Amino acid sequence: METGIGGTVPAAGPRAEARSGGRPVEEPDLRHHGDAEVRGEGAGLVDLAVNVRAGTPPAWLRERLAASMGDLAAYPDDTAARRAVARRHGLAPDRVMVTAGAAEAFVLLARLEGIRRPVVVHPQFTEPEAALRDAGHRPRRLLLSAADGFRLDPAAVPAKADTVVIGNPTNPTSVLHPAEAVVAAARPGRLLVVDEAFIDAVPGERESVAGLVDEVPGLVVIRSLTKTWGLAGLRIGYVLASPRTVRELERGRPLWPVGTPALVAAEACCSPRALAEAEAAARETEERRDLLMATLSGFGELRVATPAPRGPFLLVEHPEADRLRERLREEGFAVRRGDTFPGLGRRWLRLAVRDAATTEALREALVRVGVT
Incomplete structure (x- = not known):
């Protein structure tokens, strides 16, 4: 079922019935991601579809990764990486699990015993729901409203939900939910899963709940190191949770699931130097996002969702978005459907969000394709 702010509608299988008249509508393709826009014929396009920071990984991180090649004969040991992540968040190492990207964490969570009534707050990254469905679950959808700026109302979460998944800041809406609203969705016996894959792109990591893992029962925080550091091809992220949840997630997991270079990256990206660089990058991204918003606001046909986006991307509405996406491809730009x-x-x-030169080139392309 889909639980909207204004009601509940069914949503299961490749097609679902629409609320009005029982007309069949296409179910969203949960496995489609931004990288599909820049593969094959999309290679060489200006990439506005993938939310990985441009110009990464930095030279110092590439050097650390290159140096790790000398240790490939030994089996991976995640001890140092777990300690670094734990130290970075002020937690004990037994509250940390290093993963092959956030995507692996969602798969492991979906396989936990005891999940019966999962709810996924949408719109958001689709892999959590896809993983739940692959594990045999039929998650309900809590659909946030564009009219309300896609804001989270914790009271709208079904009371019987035993697992709730929330993105913060949310992909693709760019909404940063107040930490108070996020933790208000916690309940005894409930897993509250918060996807913070883009929180390090927010200056000061405002509204992060990572430091509350010891305080909020059932809280699970998932982080990715692929976005800010340009490591999508390496697959590295981590989970913060109670020791019991970490043990349950690790049960049945393959041996040595994260390779040595990725573990080295996790340790390096939690260093004081890396955290300072990430903060500087977040502030730069904030300025670039404001410029992109101002540029898009010059076109009456375009509407940027939410009054105050906080992620490194913007959600934009256009009456003929499908056609506009194709026209922009002809102009050399890939955007995410x-x-x-x-x-x-x-x-x-x-x-x-990209640099000022790219934003200006996009503005010129929008003019050429006739957006007014």
């Missing part, structure tokens, strides 16, 4: 996110549709596009 929005209709594969539950709760959105064919009027939506997501654009990654």
Whole structure:
């Protein structure tokens, strides 16, 4: 079932029935991601579809990764990486699990015993729901409303939900939910899973709940190191949770699931130097996002969702977004389609924040394709 702010509608299987008249509608493709826009014929396009920071990984991180090649004969040991992550968040190492990206964490969570009534807050990254479905679950969808700025109302979460998944800041809406609203969704016996893959792109990591793992029962925080550091091809992230949840997640996991270079990256990206660089990058991204918003606001046909986006991307509405996406491809720009996110549709596009020169080139392309 899908639980919207204004009601509940069914949503199961490749097709679902629409609320009005029982007309069949296409179920969103949960496995479509931004990288599909820049593969094959999309190679060489200006990439506004993938939310990985441009110009990464930095030279010092590449050097650390290159040096790790000399240790490949030994089996990976995640001890140093777990300690570094734990130290970075002020937690004990037994509250940390290093993963092959956030995607692996969602798969492991979906396989936990005891999940019966999962709820995924949408629009958001689709892999959590895809993983739940692959594990045999039929998650309900809590659909946030564009009219309300896609804001989270914790009271709208079904009381019987035993697992709730929330993105913060949310991909693709760029909404940063107040930490108070996020933890208000916690309940005894409930797993509250918060995807903070983009929180390090927010100056000061405002509204992060990572430091509350010891205080909020059932809280699970998932982080990714692939976005800010340009490590999507390496696959590295981590989970913060209670020791019991960490043990349950590790049960049945393959031996040595994260390779040595990725573990070295996790340790390096938690260093004081890396944290300072990430903070500087977040502030730069904030300025670039404001410029992109101002540029897009010059076109009456475009509407940026939410009054105050906080992620390194913007969700944009256009009456003919499908056609606009194709026209922009002809102009050399790849943007992310929005209709594969539950709760959105064919009027939506997501654009990654880039530098000022790229934003100006996009503005010129929008003019050429006739956007007014």
